Amino acid sequence: MVEQTDTILDTIFHALGDRTRRQMLFDLSQGARSVGELAEPHTMSLAAASKHVKVLEGAGLVRREIRGRTHLCHLDPGPLSGAHRWLSTYEHFWTGRLDVLERLLQAEDAASPNNKDGE
Structure with missing residues (x-):
């Protein structure tokens, strides 16, 4: 149990350890955003933003909903x-x-x- 909890915390703190991902979480706390909308303030490519979103998803902090070609992200604050x-x-x-x-x-x-x- 402790090992599993430690692994989860490691993943969460790794996700929170990057300024861009923290800003993305803050933006998502204001409401759902597409990956493009999350990328925009950072002047980064969709591919780079998607990699950040995958890290946040891996930590359980973000849920991604696919609507056609749009990937809509939602904050999941539970793991915090x-x-x-x-x-x-x-x-x-x-x-x-x-x-x-x-x-x-x-x-x-x-x-x-x-x-x-x-x-």
Whole structure:
């Protein structure tokens, strides 16, 4: 089970690791787009855009619907919940670290000679 979950997360994070694919996912969050529409803002060929879409499909983040010659893509955000769960395990760590930083900065401000009457 853990190996399967790790493989799925690897695939998702690989898909998210590319700026173009992240932008495509964002665009799809606004509604379905054809592969051509996804390619347009990146000035890339349909073949290159299709390769990015295949990576997103492989991660389960995109569904492709074929209507004649048009390939319409839809966002499937479900797999992102697994990535979010994995990332949230580190939330406690970062919250704690930021709390320590905040206390240090407050102590530094309080000790500063420019700070009159604790302001």
